[in-house]
Amino acid sequence: MSSPEPYKIVVVGDGNTGKTCLLMSYIKNEFPIDYVPTIFDNFTTQTVVDNNEHKISLWDTAGQEVYENLRTLCYPNTKCFILCYAINIRQSYANIINIWIPEIRHYSNNAAIVLVGTKSDLRVKNSSKFVTTAEGKRLCSKVNADSFIESSAKIKHNISEIFVEAVRAIKKQDRTLHCSDKY
Numbered sequence: 695m696s697s698p699e700p701y702k703i704v705v706v707g708d709g710n711t712g713k714t715c716l717l718m719s720y721i722k723n724e725f726p727i728d729y730v731p732t733i734f735d736n737f738t739t740q741t742v743v744d745n746n747e748h749k750i751s752l753w754d755t756a757g758q759e760v761y762e763n764l765r766t767l768c769y770p771n772t773k774c775f776i777l778c779y780a781i782n783i784r785q786s787y788a789n790i791i792n793i794w795i796p797e798i799r800h801y802s803n804n805a806a807i808v809l810v811g812t813k814s815d816l817r818v819k820n821s822s823k824f825v826t827t828a829e830g831k832r833l834c835s836k837v838n839a840d841s842f843i844e845s846s847a848k849i850k851h852n853i854s855e856i857f858v859e860a861v862r863a864i865k866k867q868d869r870t871l872h873c874s875d876k877y
């Protein structure tokens with residue numbers, strides 16, 4: 695019997711929000727200090743979620759607008775988008791609604807979404823400069839994402855949790871689609 699296709703998970707969001715670092719932290723347990731726009735290769739790995747083993751394939755994308763045509767080539771068959779904004783860059787938070795939701799929904803209506811507020815290590819308590827956790831949660835329900843997590847690749851906070859949530863969201867979405875097929 696052939697093994698099932700890996701779940702395709704694509705990481706998107708503005709440039710400089712920490713997408714490559716998040717993947718490197720998860721896969722290689724590394725945190726690259728210098729900003730090097732997207733060099734992470736696609737990577738397939740195994741993960742155990744709720745006592746079941748799953749194969750996942752991870753795709754990095756380039757956030758800059760000039761790469762839009764290239765980026766969208768990898769959207770077909772995506773099971774889950776990890777949608778990133780950086781908590782210290784308010785524009786990247788606004789762009790979730792301005793740019794990213796319209797772009798990913800144009801290519802995929804059914805994919806699950808995990809919303810991630812990156813660089814949580816940078817937050818200074820009570821400073822309005824930073825996107826708050828409450829604002830993140832509000833955005834999550836506004837865009838109908840499956841879950842919301844704040845994380846930091848730098849201090850390895852909530853990194854594997856992102857992918858656990860992604861697999862759970864994919865399984866939930868698969869169940870919903872199977873059910874609706876029957877009616």
Ligand SMILES: Nc1nc2c(ncn2[C@@H]2O[C@H](COP(=O)(O)OP(=O)(O)OP(=O)(O)O)[C@@H](O)[C@H]2O)c(=O)[nH]1
Nearest residue numbers: 709710711712713714715729731732757846847848
């Ligand atoms: N403090 C802090 N800095 C981070 C974190 N993650 C990434 N960075 C820094 O943010 C910058 C951008 O990180 P990248 O991972 O290259 O960002 P990207 O979203 O992949 O950027 P593009 O490839 O342009 O789309 C780098 O200087 C990283 O060192 C984090 O969790 N905390």
